[in-house]
Amino acid sequence: xxxxxxxxxxxxAPAKARSTAPSSTFAKSQERVGWLMTTPTVIVxxxxxxxxxxxxxxxxxTNARLGSPRAPEFVGFSNYIDLFRDDIFIADVGQTxxxxxxxxxxxxxLGLGIALVINSNFxxxxxxxxxxxxxxxxxxxxxxxMWKWMFNDVYGVINDILVRKLGILSExxxxxxxxxxxxxxxxxxxxxxxxxxMALLLLAGLQVISADLYEAGSIDGATGWQSFRHIxxxxxxxxxxxxxxFRTLDxxxxxxxIYVMTSGANRTxxxxxxxxxxxxxxxxxxxxxxxxxxxxxxxxLFVVLYLRLVRVEEV
Amino acid sequence: xxxxxxxxxxxxxPSMGRLWRKRIGxxxxxxxxxxxxxxxxxxxxxxxxxxxxPKGELFATPVVLWPANATFSNYVTVLSAEFFRKxxxxxxxxxxxxxLLALAxxxxxxxxxxxxxxxxxxxxxxxxxxxxxxxxxxxxPSLFTMVRNPCVIFGGNCPEFSVFNTYTAMxxxxxxxxxxxxxxxxxxxxxxxxxxxxxxxxxxxATAFQTFYMVLLPLTAPGLVTTGLLAFIGAWNELxxxxxxxxxxxxxxxxxxxxxxxxxxxxxxxxxxxxxxxIIVTIPLIVLVLIxxxxxxxxxxxxxxxx
Numbered sequence: 001x002x003x004x005x006x007x008x009x010x011x012x013a014p015a016k017a018r019s020t021a022p023s024s025t026f027a028k029s030q031e032r033v034g035w036l037m038t039t040p041t042v043i044v045x046x047x048x049x050x051x052x053x054x055x056x057x058x059x060x061x062t063n064a065r066l067g068s069p070r071a072p073e074f075v076g077f078s079n080y081i082d083l084f085r086d087d088i089f090i091a092d093v094g095q096t097x098x099x100x101x102x103x104x105x106x107x108x109x110l111g112l113g114i115a116l117v118i119n120s121n122f123x124x125x126x127x128x129x130x131x132x133x134x135x136x137x138x139x140x141x142x143x144x145x146m147w148k149w150m151f152n153d154v155y156g157v158i159n160d161i162l163v164r165k166l167g168i169l170s171e172x173x174x175x176x177x178x179x180x181x182x183x184x185x186x187x188x189x190x191x192x193x194x195x196x197x198m199a200l201l202l203l204a205g206l207q208v209i210s211a212d213l214y215e216a217g218s219i220d221g222a223t224g225w226q227s228f229r230h231i232x233x234x235x236x237x238x239x240x241x242x243x244x245x246f247r248t249l250d251x252x253x254x255x256x257x258i259y260v261m262t263s264g265a266n267r268t269x270x271x272x273x274x275x276x277x278x279x280x281x282x283x284x285x286x287x288x289x290x291x292x293x294x295x296x297x298x299x300x301l302f303v304v305l306y307l308r309l310v311r312v313e314e315v
Numbered sequence: 316x317x318x319x320x321x322x323x324x325x326x327x328x329p330s331m332g333r334l335w336r337k338r339i340g341x342x343x344x345x346x347x348x349x350x351x352x353x354x355x356x357x358x359x360x361x362x363x364x365x366x367x368x369p370k371g372e373l374f375a376t377p378v379v380l381w382p383a384n385a386t387f388s389n390y391v392t393v394l395s396a397e398f399f400r401k402x403x404x405x406x407x408x409x410x411x412x413x414x415l416l417a418l419a420x421x422x423x424x425x426x427x428x429x430x431x432x433x434x435x436x437x438x439x440x441x442x443x444x445x446x447x448x449x450x451x452x453x454x455x456p457s458l459f460t461m462v463r464n465p466c467v468i469f470g471g472n473c474p475e476f477s478v479f480n481t482y483t484a485m486x487x488x489x490x491x492x493x494x495x496x497x498x499x500x501x502x503x504x505x506x507x508x509x510x511x512x513x514x515x516x517x518x519x520x521a522t523a524f525q526t527f528y529m530v531l532l533p534l535t536a537p538g539l540v541t542t543g544l545l546a547f548i549g550a551w552n553e554l555x556x557x558x559x560x561x562x563x564x565x566x567x568x569x570x571x572x573x574x575x576x577x578x579x580x581x582x583x584x585x586x587x588x589x590x591x592x593x594i595i596v597t598i599p600l601i602v603l604v605l606i607x608x609x610x611x612x613x614x615x616x617x618x619x620x621x622x
Contacts, residue, residue: 034433296453
């Protein structure tokens, strides 16, 4: 392969000398080439992430409005002070954390169950693994519309099953119009969409646990539960932690499923839905930026929290 | 677990209780699998059934579990709608461009990060990695102003160069999620390659860049496929930027079209058409998943386990 791709062989003796004794000029050229090759990526990161973040912070200190001809004024931290008095924002933070906590917890329990089932080597597990990729791959918008229709108060199949087929309810319910049921319904959709992903991550962790350990456990007379508790769980802990971190950060920025199912009505609004509403519907660029920066801070707090957990785990 | 039960019971002799417990365990196991499959599959079944229903059966109580008069009329309506065809086309262009751009920029950086040694290497790698935790909403307001007035980047003012409501307004911001992932996965890919390959190329007098694109890049083809697919799926499904940085169907992508799907009358939501549209946009993804499932799984677990 290497011979084929290097069509012009050069003099062998000097080349060999260069490869066996990497001179400082070689290191220097690596330094230059390395920077040259990473420059496009660095520029992109600055352009689409670091600069916009800095700019969001700057804008959050002004009273800028979209489409307003007057120049924005510097208002200091007054947007942030307003934020702490903004009942809608505070409620939305609570709802988002509730959404993230419940959905990630459910996804972990269900995902672990599914991963254990698939890992137990039954026929057709390859098929099941493929099937599980499908909910992950489809657009969240699509899954939200599918469930929104299933939750429909009059013609929805869920009401039909609960009222007519099983008789659990006496009359159909408007799940997405109810302030108490709308958010749990949305959580159910999120769990449906992302549990397979969680299961796949945990399955990858399960598959590297050696079968010898279970054999040794069973020779020592361990029950199924004991071997799960003392072999599977400790060895799977790193995979669980990583999966939970990824999913929590994802869940805290939830937007799509809520936008489609309720647009944030009936106590379902998330932080991200609110930020977009302030920016686009109210045209408040300054205040909207403050909301965005605050969301960033909240998510970073979770990152720091988790990183500490990982460190504790390693010790 | 069941194998170990057999092993321990072998020398005591299978008692009746044990046998029954095993059978019940088996039964519960399969019941659990059935429940999982039902929970996973039923919404898809319901979307397909809905898309095949004529209006009369769609809005009927009790619900019709299988259409008596299945029809493709919803599909015909969706596919003949100008806005939907345009959205599909837009999505292909936007997602395709995102993939090409992320791979072009990301693979070069990944090679340098994985194979070369230079100062600031770790800083670049970890900054890129940190971007995966970045909430898109945090940069939405500033990106919005940058999209409508690109010169603010240099402190200038040029609304006449606005990219609002164009593909660019999505393709560039989509690098926030596609590029870090591409760089991270491909860097790990390059790291695992044997050093002999490179040394042989250097011996033959190749420069670092030649070594990269003539020797190592072809070998990373599986990694390119994996990251390309994940970038494609991510861009195909993205809603927040697409919704905020576009105005009309000239630039709007599939998720926006489906999220805001409106019927001919404001009084009735056209669920049959929405489901038909949903299935149409999901089919390309399912095809990709079926063909490349191994590569996708490898990418997903690499991204998470090593992250």
